[in-house]
Amino acid sequence: MTVENNAAPEPAKPSDFIRDIVAADLAAGLHQKIVTRFPPEPNGYLHIGHAKSICLNFGIARENNGRCNLRFDDTNPAKEDIEYVESITRDVQWLIAGWADHCLGFKPKGAHPAPQVVNGRPDHHLAPVAPAPDSEPFFASDYFEQLYAYAMELIKKGKAYVCDLSAEDTEAYRGSPEKPGKDSPFRNRTVEENLDLFRRMRAGEFPNGARSLRAKIDMASPNMWLRDPLLYRIRHVPHHHAGDKWCIYPLYDYAHCLSDYLEGITHSICTLEFVDHRPLYDWVLESLDLPRALPRQYEFSKLIPGYMIVSKRKLLQLVDNNVVAGWDDPRMPTLSGLRRRGIPASALRRFVIGVGVTKFDALTDIAVMEHAVREELNTLAARRLAVLRPIKLVLTNLAADEVIECDATNNPQDEHPTTRKVALTREVFIESDDFAEAPPPKYFRLKPGGEVRLKYAGIVKLDEIVKDAAGAVTELRCTFDRTSCQGEPGSDRKVKGTIHWVSAHRSLAAEVRLYDRLFTVPEPGVEEDFLKVVNPQSLEVVTARLEASLADAGLEDRFQFERIGYFALDSKDTTPGKPVFNRTISLKDTWTKTPPQK
């Protein structure tokens, strides 16, 4: 009934080219313990694409009794915020709860890499610890001091120099993929001058952008990232984690590999766009004569689910243009949106692990995710009766005050299903879809003169259709077959259709939000204007009638409204006595099929 027990049945142990490498490295004795990391930049919300990366990194850690560090790649303070640190930490812990939380690597609060001696050589290292009240995630910004020391070392080795070129000139000097760049006029400064200048950069003597520290590699390299990439830039801005100690900040390519090294990361797994950066990743580490084993970078293709957008910039546009109600709108592909939608973490894991890990740019069929969600919810969700679009049905042979208590199964998927009581009364509501005055062929539901079973109650026969002056149906008058009740001899009498219902006065009215996919095309991301393919019917709000027991629903509960879909309380807009339910996903419907897409 709830998702508190998040222990999902394990998917078959995954196998992919990265896990093959990990296994081979282990077999070769390269590492005694596997340490991976999930390194988000705290400048936005985590989305479903990150879920794949999280499950890959934590999955490898848990399969090898290793660790996966949560590390904030916070080297660009201008774009980052503590708010994101908090939401990301929360989202990661939600996604791995009950699955890989024992592998989550934190560090003692306030800890920095500690000096040590390895093979007679100086070294620094910061090992992971389990999450606890006195621990916190890792931050690249905690390594700024050590990163600075490494930079001084690179300068001394003649492998880095301070460059005075403007951003514009730097770009011009870099050339293009087809044309080699040319050396910066500052490339051959002496070590002493570089050391002095870099110290003064740190001391704050120069304005933003006046100088930078660059790696001295090869301005003619066919790989753009090897054309003397920037290592440090001057930014006179305070940092959300490091405070106001720094006015120079390292860039990703310099900070990331060394952060990996300092934490003892063995396998640094990232997405395909970093393939071109790998030579630089290796260059930095190999230039420093580091005494411990170096981390290695491996790349896989990111997850792009159909009918979704996974681009921070575009997601932000949806929020800014009020297409959705915020980052955690249940239609958003953010982890907070999916969670609010009612999707269990276990279902998300099942999905992202199931799609596999390759280097092929794939568009993943959204049906795969929907299937994973339904499969998970089918075992998790308690069945309830709810009518989304009510139409009144009167059981003419029941007394006005008569109440028949029926036993309803909570979850037929349980090994030992439990039951609850639902009240059948003279007046009930049924789904307006479940009645047709002029039924199409093979219509199993209620039609003139026809019989249908009210689930858990008994069989009714439609005698009379009452309409108002405008001709709209206001009431269906039926005869209830008492011999078809539970426990009666006729209870196993077969009728073709079984429909759901709720008592008219022993039920509650509630807002129900029916969510659908946010876009009308499978690949909104490649659209010239993705805002033009927003699904205008992505949200429909109805006032539904729910069986009375739903008044006790809790935020963690998952429900299947029988014959409709899976629902959960909205965590934000539900107030005491006034529940708001979100439709997580509809039940599969092979009768009123939606036309196949594309």
Add this chain to the structure above:
RNA sequence: UGCUCGAUGGUGUAAUGGUAGCACAAGCGACUCUGACUCGCUUUGUCUAGGUUCGAGUCCUAGUCGGGCAGCCA
């Protein structure tokens, strides 16, 4: 026209020189007090051309097509 990564049914993913398999989707059927679930059956695939080999999705060569790379973003 540089570098780099990739290509297996409709979609995604296995097969590490030896019967092209799985999942989703689709179709048909069975079951059903959820037109759900479950079960059974079916359709559909190795980018092209050469080569090596007893044997090639896999190895080699050449091509074709697609992705990524010129932030002081990550």
